[in-house]
Amino acid sequence: MLSSLTFLTALLATTTGVLANPVAIPGPLPTPPPSLKDAVAKRATSCTFSGSDGYSLASVSKASCATIVLSSLAVPSGVTLKLEKLNDGTTVIFQGTSTWGYQEWEGSLISISGNKITIKGDPGSILDGQGALWWDGLGGNGGKIKPKFFKANDLTDSIIQGITIKNAPKNSFSLNRVTRLTVKDVTVDDSAGNYATGGHNTDGFNINNSNDVYFTGVKVWNQDDCMNVNSGTNIYWTNGFCSGGHGLSIGSVANGSVVRNVTFENTVLEKQQQSVRIKTNSGAVASVSDIYYRNIVFNGGTDYGIIVDQSYGGTKHKPTNGVTINNFQLKNVTGTVDSGATQILVECGVGSCTNWVWSGVKVTGGKKSTACLNLPSGISC
Structure with missing residues (x-):
């Protein structure tokens, strides 16, 4: 991990001009982080739970606790730490x-829901x-049945801050139907x-059916998407770091989904399968619009630097x-890929x-693609 952070520091130092003075282009405004002080009037009770019975005591006592402190829990196998339908304004501290x-x-291993939750x-x-x-190298594609880690459903006007997750069996954070959520200084280390x-x-x-979600200072070491938006609007990611995974992704976009107004900026990625990706399901009918990547630096892409794939889950190269x-903008996106990788691949459906x-886009190393399909006006591979 130290080498990754050293790499991040070095790359940011070489791109100070770009990151310190980004050129503004149209895009969504960041969602203001919820105030930790002004969320609601706090209840007086603070409750601490620990050890092997702490998970069950926390679940049954949550209604009487304004602050829930979870200290060195040992949650048994096959059990979810349920912190659902918390009272408004509850604080949960690990x-x-x-x-x-x-x-x-x-x-999942953890499930949280509520309003104005810290x-x-x-x-x-x-x-x-x-x-x-x-772990068996198969993830959700077979082998052992693996639980997702942290599920937030119906979380509104809330903040997740300073959490460190290690060694997720499968997906780390699943955010479903969340609104006005800030995720700040969170680490995922797989x-x-x-x-x-x-x-x-x-x-x-993973983002699904969520709106107004703001990420800042997030670091991820993993083996799949650093972050992906399957459906949702007004999603903003800044000052992040991703290592070892599949990049910052839109999709896969399934039938009936809407993805609108998503920004990724000021982020360094290393050793990704691809760093910038849009993937839409073959045969689906859906909408993706107003997507912005700016001031992105990547190194060591193993398969692609940038890829748009409109045949995902279907016949490859048949978008x-x-x-x-519509309105997919790249601004100051630069990086390198490995010798056997492809710099940019775009496979769009006819007219879609x-x-x-795109401006300030430069990918070096690897090879140029000769297989791009139905490129929009002004875009080249």
């Missing part, structure tokens, strides 16, 4: 190292999913799964046009990709 026992099941980790705290007990039969589908963040991709603007 301390020490909490672990979850092994069992093949779908999970979820934070004290310095040095770790949520350890002990993923190596499940780097221990970097071997052939190790972690797979260990996505950092379909039921998902429109419109109004794209």
Whole structure:
């Protein structure tokens, strides 16, 4: 991990001019972080739960606690730490190292919902999913049944701050139907799964049917998407770092989905399968619009630097046009790929990709593609 952070520092130092003075282009404004002080009037009770029975006591006592402190929990196998339908304004604090026992099941290991909720980790705290007990290189594609880690459903006007997740069996954060959520200074570290039969589908963040979500200062080491938006609007990601995974992604976009107004900026990625990706499901009918990547630096892409794939899940290189991709902008996106990788691949359906603007895009290493299809006006591979 230290080498990754050293790489991040060096790359940011070489791109100071770009990152310090980005050229503004149209895009969504950041969602203001919720105030931790003014959320609601706090209840007086603080409750601390720890050890092997802490998970159950927390679940049944949550209604009487304004602050829930979870200290070095040992959650048994096959059990979800349920913090659902919390009282408005509840604060959840993780301390020490909490672990979850092994069992093949779908999970999740944690489930949280509520309004004006603060979820934070004290310095040095770790949520350890002990993923190596499940990892087999297959992720969700077979082998052991693996639980997702942290699920936030119907979380509104809330903040997740300072959490460190390690060794997720599968997806780390699943954010579903969340609105006005800030994710700040969160770390996902699945780097221990970097071997052939190790972690797979260990996505950092999956976004579904969510609106006004703001990410800042997030760091992810994993073996799948650093962050992806499957459906949602007004999603903003800044000052991030991603290592070992599949980049900052839109999709896969399924039938009936809408993805609109998404910005990724001021982020460094290393050793990604691809760094910038839009993937839409073959045969789907959906909408993707107003997508912005700016001030992105990547190094060591193993397959692609930038890829748009409109045949995902279907016949490769046979893109379909039921998902429109309108107003896709890249600004100051630069990086390198490995010798066997492709710099840029764009495979659009006929007429489905419109109004794209790319400037300051430079990918070196690897090879140029000769297989791009139905490129929008002004775009080249």
